[in-house]
Amino acid sequence: MEKDKVDLVLKDITKLPSISSVVTKVLEKLQKPDVNITDLATEISKDPAITASVIKLSNSAYYRASKPIRTVQEALMTLGTKTVKEIVLVTAAKGILAQDLNQYQLEAAQLWTASLLVAEMSSKISIHKKLGLDKDLAFTSGLLCSVGKIVLAQFFQPVMNDLRAELKDFKEPFPVLEKKYFGYTHMEVSEILLKQWNFPNELVDVAAHYLNPEASQVNPLLTSVVHVASILIVVSGIGIDIGGESVPLSPFALQKTGITDLDIQNYFTHIPDLQAGLADLLNM
Template identity: 80%
Template sequence: MLKSKVDEVLQDVNKLPAISSVVSKVLEKLQKPDVEIADLAQEISKDPAITANVIKLSNSAYYRASKPIRTVQEALMTLGIKTVKEIVLLTAAKGILAQDLNSYQLEAAQLWTSSLLVAELSSKIVQHKKLKIDKDLAFTSGLLCSVGKIVLAQFFSPVMMQIKTDLKDNQEPFSTLEKKYFGYTHMEVSENLLKRWNFPPELTDVVANYLTPETSKVNPLLTSVVHLASILIVVSGIGIDIGGESVPISPFALSQTGVTDADIETYFVHIPDLQAGLADLLNV
């Protein structure tokens, strides 16, 4: 088992994926109910790359602003704090997720596309089933589920042949093999990363439990939504990694969300439309 080596990486901040300090401070400010738009705009504007993407995406067809947006403050005023937060996190996530994961047999474009589709479908499920969840929160939760794979991917080489043998003889979820060989599942690593980045507990809980929503302690309904979205995107053939389609849909998630077989068929039919609608975000 490579657990001790994974531990070393998890304890060395210099070896972990990092997000801009501006993103951390923005998230911190957003947890305060009395946050001021001017303060947020000033904080976001400290990072030129994030500022550029906020303005670019605010003017995109995806967000459909009612008027041209020229500054971060205008974006906040026109689209709202929640939407600009989503754009900030999109920019941060692209910087981390847009890389090849050869060990997981995922190219950068596949990983980013599947992450965005899980995010978008999570948001659509919330709206379609009229669930008491903020659709922006659902989007962000879905976006970050695979981030732990970035860390674990570097440890595959010594045990790749054993993993491939196990995959042939074993029908268990691939996360079981992650745990066997690395001492961690990618969900546990994702949880570790989001805690280091000072993300809110709801998001941390989702990434830690999205494959087993019945274990969610903070928001089982939100975790169930992301669970369904992630499974459906993989089954549709997008973002299939080395683990294949080994995770079944959780009955708990279906019960929590009220999603039916007919709903699932509808979501499948509309996945190509979702992907087409994400064109602006795919090129962040």
């Protein structure tokens, strides 16, 4: 059991993946109904990398701006605060998720592609099923679900042989093995990280429960959407890791979202189109 070692890392902020303070402040400002566009633009502009990304992606085919965008304020005025928030989070997520996770048998490109596809599929499901969820909320909720794997991956090596041997005949979802060997599931670590980054409770809750949506306490519907999206992407073979397809679709999530077998077939069919449409974000 590596739990003591994981505990030490989780208590040491310097050893955890970090996120720009600008991201946290932007999220805080956007939770207020009277957010000031100029103040928001000033905050975003404090981080040169995020500023450059906002301007670049605002002009991409994915976001389809109606006119050329030259500044963060123009992006906010043209695309809206929700879309710019999405761009800010995508930029921050790329910096964290675009790395190899050899222990999980994931290359950087696979992890990043899967993360974006889960986000995009979550958005598409919320629109298609008319669930009353903001598509940007669904997108951002799906984006960082796997971030806890970044932390746990570093503890695999000492137990890898035992873990692989047990995995051969293991019938339960892979997070059960994570818990056994590391004392945490990657969802629990994701929850800790998002709390550390001062993310809104809805996003924290999704990260903590996206593989067991029936346990969601804040927004079970949103968590169910991300659950279905994440399972569909894994089953399609994109971002499939050492755990394989060990987590089944939750009947609770299907009931909560009203997703049918026909819907699932339709979503599978359109995954290549989703991936093609994400080209600008995948190659940012």
